[in-house]
Amino acid sequence: MSVSPHSLRQDLERTGVAVLPGVLGAAEAAEAVERLWAAARAYRGRGGPTFMPQLDPNEANVRVFALLDLDKLFSDLIRHPAAMDLVEAVLGEGWMISNFTANIARPGARSMSLHSDQALVVPEPWLAPWSMNIIWCLTDVRGDNGGTLYIPGSHRFARRADLPGDPWRQLTPIVAPAGSIVAMDGRVWHTSGANVTAGEDRALLFGYYSADFLRPQVNWNALLSDSTQVGLDAWMRARLGLDAAANVRIAGRVLGERPRSAVEAS
Amino acid sequence: MSLAPQEVRSTLPPPVASVEAGLACLREHGVAILPGVLARRALEEARSALYRAAAQDRLRGREQRFALDYAHDATNQRVWNLLSRDPVFPDLAEHPTALAFVRAALGWPALLGNISANITGPGGGEMVLHADQIFVPEPWAREPQGLNICWCLDDFTDQTGATRIAPTSYRLNRAPRPDEADAPTVAVEAPAGAIVVLDSRVWHKTGHNRTADRRRAGVFAWYTRPIYRQQENWFLSLDPSVRQFASDEMLVLLGWKTTGLGLVNGASPV
Numbered sequence: 001m002s003v004s005p006h007s008l009r010q011d012l013e014r015t016g017v018a019v020l021p022g023v024l025g026a027a028e029a030a031e032a033v034e035r036l037w038a039a040a041r042a043y044r045g046r047g048g049p050t051f052m053p054q055l056d057p058n059e060a061n062v063r064v065f066a067l068l069d070l071d072k073l074f075s076d077l078i079r080h081p082a083a084m085d086l087v088e089a090v091l092g093e094g095w096m097i098s099n100f101t102a103n104i105a106r107p108g109a110r111s112m113s114l115h116s117d118q119a120l121v122v123p124e125p126w127l128a129p130w131s132m133n134i135i136w137c138l139t140d141v142r143g144d145n146g147g148t149l150y151i152p153g154s155h156r157f158a159r160r161a162d163l164p165g166d167p168w169r170q171l172t173p174i175v176a177p178a179g180s181i182v183a184m185d186g187r188v189w190h191t192s193g194a195n196v197t198a199g200e201d202r203a204l205l206f207g208y209y210s211a212d213f214l215r216p217q218v219n220w221n222a223l224l225s226d227s228t229q230v231g232l233d234a235w236m237r238a239r240l241g242l243d244a245a246a247n248v249r250i251a252g253r254v255l256g257e258r259p260r261s262a263v264e265a266s
Numbered sequence: 267m268s269l270a271p272q273e274v275r276s277t278l279p280p281p282v283a284s285v286e287a288g289l290a291c292l293r294e295h296g297v298a299i300l301p302g303v304l305a306r307r308a309l310e311e312a313r314s315a316l317y318r319a320a321a322q323d324r325l326r327g328r329e330q331r332f333a334l335d336y337a338h339d340a341t342n343q344r345v346w347n348l349l350s351r352d353p354v355f356p357d358l359a360e361h362p363t364a365l366a367f368v369r370a371a372l373g374w375p376a377l378l379g380n381i382s383a384n385i386t387g388p389g390g391g392e393m394v395l396h397a398d399q400i401f402v403p404e405p406w407a408r409e410p411q412g413l414n415i416c417w418c419l420d421d422f423t424d425q426t427g428a429t430r431i432a433p434t435s436y437r438l439n440r441a442p443r444p445d446e447a448d449a450p451t452v453a454v455e456a457p458a459g460a461i462v463v464l465d466s467r468v469w470h471k472t473g474h475n476r477t478a479d480r481r482r483a484g485v486f487a488w489y490t491r492p493i494y495r496q497q498e499n500w501f502l503s504l505d506p507s508v509r510q511f512a513s514d515e516m517l518v519l520l521g522w523k524t525t526g527l528g529l530v531n532g533a534s535p536v
Binding site: 214216 | 377401402403405407408409411492493494495496499501502503521524526527528529530531532535
């Protein structure tokens with residue numbers, strides 16, 4: 001398995017996907033699974049649904065939103081240095097944290113529909129990555145336990161017309177041991193796999209990052225509780241877009257120098 | 267741009283009275299001018315509210331400059347976050363005529379990225395020539411990604427610093443390069459109460475105010491397709507009462523009613 005920064009970049013360029021094993025040790029990955037289930041219970045306790053019928057065909061896929069509001073562990077993972085290196089390799093400097101969710105595929109979980117995250121949102125042509133996933137494999141991930149299926153090289157499809165006539169036949173499972181992270185270009189066409197094992201859960205966290213001019217999938221101002229927001233440093237606040245400097249890009253420097261922010265004035 | 271100055275003026279569309287005619291101008295010229303959208307009383311209310319807000323900012327030292335304005339420019343004034351300054355400004359943001367343009371040019375849902383004022387003052391300088399969708403990497407999609415609707419609260423004339431555009435520039439479907447900063451432009455003249463609708467690809471800038479004693483106020487409502495991050499963080503800065511009494515359309519424009527993006531726990535915030 002390739003692990004040097006150079007080979008990771010090569011994998012990303014060639015297939016749109018790169019696997020970096022060993023970011024978490026076995027014990028750390030196992031603990032993260034425990035804390036994820038605790039977060040799922042806490043999320044349900046708030047009234048949050050962990051079954052999303054618009055995404056998944058049945059309840060064997062367990063989704064947990066609001067990870068950043070539920071356990072400090074997840075705030076650490078979303079900004080893990082190994083993840084940051086891969087994010088900047090794909091998106092450059094101007095990026096934001098768009099979402100961070102979990103998808104636990106329990107036995108019987110089935111595929112969602114084939115899509116590219118970028119094609120769902122952004123008009124053609126798709127010539128550069130404007131978003132990407134860092135997938136945290138908290139358990140082993142394989143074809144038979146619901147590993148993400150993707151079309152290698154599909155990040156080069158600039159238009160819907162570039163899709164092959166039989167895209168399903170080209171799907172390949174991501175295979176990675178527990179503790180790996182997987183970088184996936186936002187243009188890669190993929191879907192969740194089916195979990196056909198008898199009794200094995202497949203737990204993944206999806207850190208989703210997007211270019212800073214795109215609207216994040218999550219409205220962090222509205223989602224994150226006051227107690228969570230108080231604990232965030234300036235870097236994290238900026239990456240979540242919590243502050244007054246919004247989509248102004250070249251004008252941001254000046255607008256960012258407001259002597260009194262809206263918060264301070266209130 | 268290869269147009270000579272004398273050719274430039276003739277490329278502006280005439281003022282029109284209907285949204286339908288305005289949309290035809292927008293398609294053909296990237297700009298539409300509709301006089302009389304604000305009747306006298308509504309115009310006077312908006313105008314007095316804006317000048318009052320501008321005076322308050324100036325008195326308290328709250329003026330905020332904009333990077334695309336020239337640094338030496340001391341008389342022009344920007345007023346930000348207008349929605350929170352007076353109820354007349356949400357009225358402008360969701361005015362039926364404005365939203366008819368937004369729906370036709372961008373589709374629905376759309377977002378209100380910003381609504382702010384640009385008041386030119388005597389001697390005020392020009393702005394840097396730009397297109398409003400310059401944050402989108404090129405090559406741009408075939409359709410405009412945003413729409414800028416300018417509410418003229420004073421007469422926009424060549425003398426008072428009317429917005430200047432490089433006609434037909436939107437057809438190039440790209441941002442101006444640094445060596446095109448001096449491309450020929452023409453003042454989009456329009457009477458107080460008019461709206462000027464700009465395709466987000468049109469190269470434009472604030473005009474030079476050459477009067478000795480006149481200010482000219484414009485309120486710029488900037489709308490985008492719903493995939494782009496807003497310029498103003500409404501969830502941080504909006505007066506809560508504006509959200510409390512907002513129409514469903516306004517909640518969509520601000521991002522509170524949404525699908526796919528800007529979600530909370532996988533669902534719309536409201």
